[in-house]
Amino acid sequence: MLIQLAIMGLLVALIPLTLTWVSNDVNKYRKLVWVTLFLTFDLIMFGAFTRLTDSGLGCPDWPGCYGHSNPLLAHEHISAAQEAMPTGPVTVAKAWIEMIHRYLAMAVGVLIITLMVIAWRRWIKSRHIEIKFRPWFPSALFLFVCLQGAFGAWTVTMKLQPIIVTIHLLLGLTLLAMLAWLGAQQNEHVPVSALGRALAWPALIGMLLLVVQIALGGWVSTNYAALACNDFPLCHGTVIPQMDFENGFTLWRHLGKTADGEYLPFPALTAIHWVHRSFAFVVIAYVAWLAHKALKDAGLRKTGRWLLIVIALQLVTGLSTIYLNWPLAIAVMHNGGAALLLLLLVMLNYKARYAPLAEGKTARISVLRAGENTAPTI
Known part of the structure; x- marks a missing residue:
């Protein structure tokens, strides 16, 4: 079974590997980094779809499905479980969703192994000269x-x-x-001004705030608290509703249960939802301010513009999950928006710290040339 699963992961990975190999990009390694990032983003989106469709236990064992490498071979077991509990965690559709998610994850693993092997080979071949092929970061990716x-x-x-x-x-x-971050290391960047360089620490703070908000959003999703407040801007008709923070934010407990094994009270779900919703305004305000500052610098302008667009879309999708009673497509988009915001803030952090520093007239000329010659980045 393990060999069959490895083959499935390799077959899925062969598609992006082939596309990278036949592309016209001279720097295949850089291309593969960005292709791997794109597939990882897709994996996160599909992971959200898996979670939101309650397919996380579509195959209740790991890494296979009832000891098999795919749901076709496990059809008898899956059908029996679905017949016993038609709306339960195991159905044919949920099993396929869960296993496709695992195949994508294995493909990402194959791509990261490929990046690590290429980096080590190029690093050794260049006798430790080519900085862009330092293998430590790809090796850390493999461990991660x-x-x-x-x-x-x-x-x-x-x-x-x-x-x-x-x-x-x-x-x-x-x-x-x-x-x-690895992709940013491979790209050439438009020089930033002293103003752009001064955004290094504010950009780091913005990324940390977003990570906290994503963790809160993950806690909402994994506790199924997305509809604990079904009105806005109030929650149950009041600014501060009845909430149970102790049970809501007890970390080590089973799904839907308190630490004592009792059913999780509804005020606990309300607390989880309310904290995520309230902190969202802090993150939106700060990221919007950060993006506004980035717009004033030629090297950061494109990233700042995209940050404003995505933060607006994230607000819209967040509110839509409440007003439209949590439609699946919008909920998945909301998860994807959080991932895209993180990606943009990583790029902003890299550019603010490591992009070339523009100085005077010569720098303005280099900015124009870099804009003509640089591969599309965000």
């Missing part, structure tokens, strides 16, 4: 994707325990951020 795989296994074996699922989500987004 192994850790992510372990939490993926625990997500299933520990029956969707909220803290495990939330950490699994955060690790996936951290992997995306690391790939974005």
